[in-house]
Amino acid sequence: xxxxxxxxxxxxxxxxxxxxxxxxxxxxxxxxxxxxxxxxxxxxxxxxxxxxxxxxxxxxxxxxxxxxxxxxxxxxxxxxxxxxxxxxxxxxxxxxxxxxxxxxxxxxxxxxxxxxxxxxxxxxxxxxxxxxxxxxxxxxxxxxxxxxxxxxxxxxxxxxxxxxxxxxxxxxxxxxxxxxxxxxxxxxxxxxxxxxxxxxxxxxxxxxxxxxxxxxxxxxxxxxxxxxxxxxxxxxxxxxxxxxxxxxxxxxxxxxxxxxxxxxxxxxxxxxxxxxxxxxxxxxxxxxxxxxxxxxxxxxxxxxxxxxxxxxxxxxxxxxxxxxxxxxxxx
Amino acid sequence: xxxxxxxxxxxxxxxxxxxxxxxxxxxxxxxxxxxxxxxxxxxxxxxxxxxxxxxxxxxxxxxxxxxxxxxxxxxxxxxxxxxxxxxxxxxxxxxxxxxxxxxxxxxxxxxxxxxxxxxxxxxxxxxxxxxxxxxxxxxxxxxxxxxxxxxxxxxxxxxxxxxxxxxxxxxxxxxxxxxxxxxxxxxxxxxxxxxxxxxxxxxxxxxxxxxxxxxxxxxxxxxxxxxxxxxxxxxxxxxxxxxxxxxxxxxxxxxxxxxxxxxxxxxxxxxxxxxxxxxxxxxxxxxxxxxxxxxxxxxxxxxxxxxxxxxxxxxxxxxxxxxxxxxxxxxxxxxxxxxxxxxxxxxxxxxxxxxxxxxxxxxxxxxxxxxxxxxxxxxxxxxxx
Numbered sequence: 001x002x003x004x005x006x007x008x009x010x011x012x013x014x015x016x017x018x019x020x021x022x023x024x025x026x027x028x029x030x031x032x033x034x035x036x037x038x039x040x041x042x043x044x045x046x047x048x049x050x051x052x053x054x055x056x057x058x059x060x061x062x063x064x065x066x067x068x069x070x071x072x073x074x075x076x077x078x079x080x081x082x083x084x085x086x087x088x089x090x091x092x093x094x095x096x097x098x099x100x101x102x103x104x105x106x107x108x109x110x111x112x113x114x115x116x117x118x119x120x121x122x123x124x125x126x127x128x129x130x131x132x133x134x135x136x137x138x139x140x141x142x143x144x145x146x147x148x149x150x151x152x153x154x155x156x157x158x159x160x161x162x163x164x165x166x167x168x169x170x171x172x173x174x175x176x177x178x179x180x181x182x183x184x185x186x187x188x189x190x191x192x193x194x195x196x197x198x199x200x201x202x203x204x205x206x207x208x209x210x211x212x213x214x215x216x217x218x219x220x221x222x223x224x225x226x227x228x229x230x231x232x233x234x235x236x237x238x239x240x241x242x243x244x245x246x247x248x249x250x251x252x253x254x255x256x257x258x259x260x261x262x263x264x265x266x267x268x269x270x271x272x273x274x275x276x277x278x279x280x281x282x283x284x285x286x287x288x289x290x291x292x293x294x295x296x297x298x299x300x301x302x303x304x305x306x307x308x309x310x311x312x313x314x315x316x317x318x319x320x321x322x323x324x325x326x327x328x329x330x331x
Numbered sequence: 332x333x334x335x336x337x338x339x340x341x342x343x344x345x346x347x348x349x350x351x352x353x354x355x356x357x358x359x360x361x362x363x364x365x366x367x368x369x370x371x372x373x374x375x376x377x378x379x380x381x382x383x384x385x386x387x388x389x390x391x392x393x394x395x396x397x398x399x400x401x402x403x404x405x406x407x408x409x410x411x412x413x414x415x416x417x418x419x420x421x422x423x424x425x426x427x428x429x430x431x432x433x434x435x436x437x438x439x440x441x442x443x444x445x446x447x448x449x450x451x452x453x454x455x456x457x458x459x460x461x462x463x464x465x466x467x468x469x470x471x472x473x474x475x476x477x478x479x480x481x482x483x484x485x486x487x488x489x490x491x492x493x494x495x496x497x498x499x500x501x502x503x504x505x506x507x508x509x510x511x512x513x514x515x516x517x518x519x520x521x522x523x524x525x526x527x528x529x530x531x532x533x534x535x536x537x538x539x540x541x542x543x544x545x546x547x548x549x550x551x552x553x554x555x556x557x558x559x560x561x562x563x564x565x566x567x568x569x570x571x572x573x574x575x576x577x578x579x580x581x582x583x584x585x586x587x588x589x590x591x592x593x594x595x596x597x598x599x600x601x602x603x604x605x606x607x608x609x610x611x612x613x614x615x616x617x618x619x620x621x622x623x624x625x626x627x628x629x630x631x632x633x634x635x636x637x638x639x640x641x642x643x644x645x646x647x648x649x650x651x652x653x654x655x656x657x658x659x660x661x662x663x664x665x666x667x668x669x670x671x672x673x674x675x676x677x678x679x680x681x682x683x684x685x686x687x688x689x690x691x692x693x694x695x696x697x698x699x700x701x702x703x704x705x706x707x708x709x710x711x712x713x714x715x716x
Contacts, residue, residue: 250481
């Protein structure tokens with residue numbers, strides 16, 4: 001391990017810092033991502049172009065937005081399986097209040113996002129007040145919210161939105177897809193919140209030892225209620241973006257999305273047992289999966305083979321990271 | 332007290348949301364709310380052909396409503412040249428789309444100057460399908476054949492293809508008309524609906540009670556068929572009794588379970604099951620066969636012959652309704668070739684599609700494959716897909 005870094009740097013503390021950075025969870029993952037990107041770029045010249053990369057940014061925004069609160073939740077040792085269903089419910093409430101109840105569209109958007117947030121709040125309420133394990137509670141609401149979406153929509157899809165509505169999902173701002181700005185801002189803000197604020201430190205301590213956190217006087221319940229509501233809110237925003245991107249609402253929107261989100265978060269180095277994880281890691285996870293999907297497709301690999309490759313890369317990345325972190329822990 | 336009140340309030344809200352959708356709806360569950368156009372009652376094949384002719388006359392009035400691929404300088408040069416097509420069905424890994432792929436390969440081989448690759452998600456997911464198509468636009472192909480998971484959601488990415496000069500032809504499941512050039516229509520919805528309902532009424536009587544196993548309530552084709560079945564049954568067999576529609580998401584295990592649910596729930600009252608997908612039909616037949624009620628419950632559905640041979644050959648299922656998906660894929664490639672060559676233009680009334688002969692244009696920008704096909708014990712073994 002000691003020879004991995006050439007002893008050229010004059011300031012040993014700087015070189016140590018650099019080494020820490022490179023061999024951190026995020027550093028290793030970032031290098032894996034770079035290698036993948038370079039490899040894919042040699043396979044096809046259509047991959048590493050600005051247009052294509054921005055387009056991929058558009059496609060990954062919804063998963064990226066939901067991955068932020070999912071990182072918070074998994075750090076506390078919890079999980080939220082209902083995010084895809086909340087996305088679908090939000091989309092349906094948005095379309096239904098607008099088309100069937102005749103709400104003005106801006107009010108319908110607010111109502112949609114509010115109901116998604118409420119859905120997350122209900123998750124949190126049962127988890128902290130009734131003590132239902134997060135896995136069980138959100139597994140139940142995964143079905144419940146999807147059922148609500150199907151019931152409310154009565155199998156109808158709302159279409160025919162006005163032109164301005166598509167700005168967020170299909171438009172551009174300063175030649176970058178509009179929704180990508182949202183994702184970038186959210187990543188920076190909530191990355192700092194996790195790494196530098198009391199809220200962030202509280203989440204880590206809840207994940208490390210919830211009982212100890214309670215005895216240290218942390219208002220654990222309030223934090224948990226907040227992050228599950230936050231998860232509902234972000235899923236709802238993602239739902240709004242999704243509807244704006246695909247121009248229609250369907251009750252099956254976001255089906256299976258929870259797995260994409262959790263895969264990205266766990267790939268990003270967040271421990272499923274809680275206590276560790278970071279937003280930069282999560283975002284590298286989201287980007288890596290999206291670029292692999294796209295790069296392989298562009299190199300002529302068919303979709304069914306692509307998911308096999310992605311699964312293999314996931315296992316490989318996690319193994320390499322575990323190996324390196326284990327070695328670092330020993331030395 | 333406060334907390335209890337808050338929880339009660341939330342629960343009440345959730346329950347209220349649940350209660351809202353239970354409003355009166357006169358159509359069967361799983362039907363869409365578009366206009367219906369039931370065919371005339373009756374069993375004869377001639378009748379169906381007659382109606383088909385009426386339809387053609389009526390529809391020829393409609394103007395071309397498809398889109399146009401952007402014309403580059405090199406566009407004319409594509410006539411007769413080798414072209415590379417990508418085929419993006421709803422999903423891969425099921426018999427139905429394997430059959431359309433087979434037909435496309437047959438057409439490509441006959442034509443000699445077309446190559447087709449099939450690529451699609453392994454699950455019928457609107458977003459995955461959009462991303463696959465987007466990748467092929469970036470990678471650069473001459474034409475895209477598609478079967479849409481959602482007619483509206485797929486439209487922006489198809490328009491992007493047209494704008495970049497890529498020709499777009501749909502088959503099996505349509506998009507918004509202006510997002511593609513032509514759509515090969517495998518069978519008109521009212522024709523399929525009539526064939527299904529006629530078959531059940533013929534087998535179990537005009538007062539039979541039945542359930543429906545569909546994919547999801549929002550899947551466009553299935554929703555359209557159910558709406559047309561509701562309309563046709565209402566006109567021609569008012570005594571048929573609809574019991575329930577269940578969703579099975581084109582999933583084998585779920586389809587089997589949903590058919591079992593119908594059998595257990597309605598028992599003696601159940602005379603038939605309409606299975607609306609190529610996955611639901613064999614699995615519903617399996618459920619009926621395992622329950623030992625082949626004589627009492629008729630399964631009528633849409634399916635590929637290979638999956639249904641065991642049930643048709645041993646007499647548990649009499650009729651399997653479908654078109655020929657091999658011909659469907661075959662026709663799509665012929666249409667694409669003619670569009671690229673400039674031989675098939677907006678306003679044309681028909682197109683010559685190899686072994687299928689002349690196919691007529693309906694609904695402005697759709698090419699009709701023909702009347703539905705009924706597979707029975709007499710002919711099912713002649714097919715292999």
